[in-house]
Amino acid sequence: MSVGVLDSRNLNGGQKLAVKYFTVAMVLFVAQILFGLLAAVQFIAPGFLFETLDFSVNRMLHINAMVVWMLYGFIGAVYWFLEEESGVEVVGLKLGEIAFWVLTAAVGIVVLVYLFLQIGAGDDTTRWLINEGREYIEAPRWADIGIVAVMLVFFYNVAGTFSKGRWSGVSGVLTLDLVALVGLYLAGMFYTTNVTVDYYWWWWVVHLWVEATWEVLVGCIMAWSLMKLLGVRRKIVQTWLYIEVALMFGSGILGLGHHYFWIGTPEYWLSIGGFFSALEPIPLVAMVVHSIYDAGVHKFKSTNHPALGWVIAHTFGNFFGAGVWGFMHTLPQINLYTHGTQWTASHGHLSFFGAYATINIAFFYLAVQQWRGNVWMGANLADNGWKWKWSMGLLNLGVVGMTVALLIAGYEQSFIERAVEGSTWSGYFAAQTHPWFTEAMFWRLIMGIVTAAGLALLIWDLATIGAGETRPALVIERHEEPGVKAAVVQTA
Amino acid sequence: MIEPVQLEDFFLNVFSAAVIVVSGAGYAGFYAWGKIARRPGFVISAYASYASLAAAVWVLAETSHFEGFWRVAAGLMLIGYFAAPLAIFRLCTAMHAGEHSEHDRPIANQQQEEEQS
Incomplete structure (x- = not known):
């Protein structure tokens, strides 16, 4: 084992594949921020890149890059803990490797098509080869089929590995969730001539993916992370996972x-x-x-402070982004005015960042720790950990700032465009040119730049944290549990 | 079936919705901490948070013109926010019972373990 340097000999087979997923996830994270910034500039200067890279294209790339980098992060996280959780090597790892390269090539081609072809004639050829036209899931049909095929390989890797090794509560929930993850995507892959029916099924992908299958997937990743980071007992995290799944599905499906x-x-x-x-x-x-x-009963000792910091950010971000910002405008009596305004974008920014980006970043830190030979990542880091602290601060400040700016813009839109002007075309423009809206958009751009600065620092930190570190990681010793190789205790 | 929020109630409506969730978390948090730390002050703060939640539900119901089904839903929401943290705290206590004896086992280092094995 090499200590303090990035060495793939420190990783098992699943983890080597996970690192590839994490790397592409970071590239797509950069793309998300880049296209988001371009779109933010276009709100202030609508002529910027007009007819070269229109707002519609930037927005599409911004959102699609986000969806795909989060998926890459989740898939990577599952491959990361697959061998440790199952106790055996990943079944069909070669196939998983091929699926990774196929998916990555497909993502690359789709992005190039989005950038250089952008639009088609609106016929079947367009739908199959350029853009399917459905918001958030614009990928052309061939790519849709590819995504499902890759997800099936992923499912095979996961289910096959647990079947060969040992099952646990986490692995059971995860495997069943992957069935839903694959199955629900199919709902967005057929057309009807009735737009209401079409939207009905489209929301199955958009809502149920995000508020059911992704939440459960993140629940599984969190459960494993908490055992790894804090030494929480398996029995406890699994019980909570079951409760969370029941509550998520109980409220989220009909939500x-x-x-x-x-x-x-x-x-x-x-x-x-x-x-x-x-x-x-x-x-x-x-x-x-x-x-x-x-927090009250246990004295936390964590193996990886940056990862724990991001897990805590996840807790707050999920609560405020999904809980508070969601409930503020979800009842139909108020949603009549807020639906589809920047209010939705405000909710979307905080909840996606809080619920999903944070947990992926936490996992990146876990990965880099192991990749460098399971080095120390607790307190007293070589540079006092200023890079991870500042990157976390800037990313959170940037996203919260954008959220507040968009909330102000959305509030003004709901008022002027919807309530006062009755959703007319002139009302739309009256709202878009109101000082509250334009000021809010200016501040959204500033906060977007702050977010980009945080991301740059994050990349720098991930590339350097633990370099040259010789101290081994804080060990969280794990008690034997029936059927499980290791559970948890803590050491100093 | 629904009557939209009036323009003059717009802010009150969204603000009260936010207060419901934040007070719900405040009630849950203060209650749990008060019980763990055996500090009655926190438990009182928990009930104060719940009172703020109940007031916010009332404002939300009024400004949203809740009638019939929607009033029942608001009532259920009040009951749910009151009972859920209590039930979850009991669940936590029961789940963690007997845990401390396990955690009191000697501290060990993975390297030492590897050397031993």
């Missing part, structure tokens, strides 16, 4: 109804969507109780 308010579905969706959306913050409040309990 889908809040997207059905205004697409032409029957009126009963107002009640269903409103009621279940009101339940959606409950899992988050449950987590508050358990976090407080653990």
